[in-house]
Amino acid sequence: MDLRDFLFDTQSFTVHFVATDFEAEELDFVQDPEIQSGIASQLSLADWAITATETGTKTYEPVPGEPAQPGFHITFHTQRHTGYYLSKVIVPLLLIVIMSWIVFWIDPSEAGTQVSVAITTMLTLIAYRFAVGSDLPKVSYLTRLDDFILFSTFLVFGTLIEVVVTATMAKTGNIEKARVVDRWARWVFPLGFGSVAMVSLL
Numbered sequence: 001m002d003l004r005d006f007l008f009d010t011q012s013f014t015v016h017f018v019a020t021d022f023e024a025e026e027l028d029f030v031q032d033p034e035i036q037s038g039i040a041s042q043l044s045l046a047d048w049a050i051t052a053t054e055t056g057t058k059t060y061e062p063v064p065g066e067p068a069q070p071g072f073h074i075t076f077h078t079q080r081h082t083g084y085y086l087s088k089v090i091v092p093l094l095l096i097v098i099m100s101w102i103v104f105w106i107d108p109s110e111a112g113t114q115v116s117v118a119i120t121t122m123l124t125l126i127a128y129r130f131a132v133g134s135d136l137p138k139v140s141y142l143t144r145l146d147d148f149i150l151f152s153t154f155l156v157f158g159t160l161i162e163v164v165v166t167a168t169m170a171k172t173g174n175i176e177k178a179r180v181v182d183r184w185a186r187w188v189f190p191l192g193f194g195s196v197a198m199v200s201l202l
Helices: 083-105 108-135 144-171 175-201
Strands: 010-018 048-057 071-080
Touching: 083 108, 083 144, 083 175, 108 144, 108 175, 144 175
Parallel strands: none
Antiparallel strands: 010 071, 048 071
16 A cells, blocks of 8 residues: 555555456356445445445456456445544644643743753653554655654754753843744744644645
8 A cells, every 4th residue: 555645545445356266268257237336335444434436347367377267356445534543643742742832931041941841842752752653654655644743853852952042042141032032933833833734634
């Protein structure tokens, strides 16, 4: 499967039935004209919503070059259910990222508190990455969800860097400049995060 659009991907699953004791010239599957799909109305696939089905006659070659065997195929076109990932992956990540923005509302004169909150958020995100790792596809390329998680990680790390910068500015007597940086960060970080979230998840 191509999972680049995970978790909003669509996939097709095919089941191929084969009459192994016959050659294609000896037997032919014929679909009942009164039952177009032959699929029960209650059929379901775990984690997927079936959006359409296709059926038809299709021969099968067990070995390239060998005589084809008669067969029949059913293809399910599906859309992934996203509820699990939205509630267990996306929402907790959103809360962690939003938690990191608390430092922008703490006065730079309280640098210790700012740094503590930023480091705690970073550690929480690391623990979160370990917790959800088993629920994500293990593929060599990045999926849409991977892009979102990776950007969120960089954003939280950027918050930590911003806190270190403003704390240093406050310590060297530039506290007003540090406050200006924090005021800008209150808008820049959420807007940047919202833009990437829209591109990755919508």
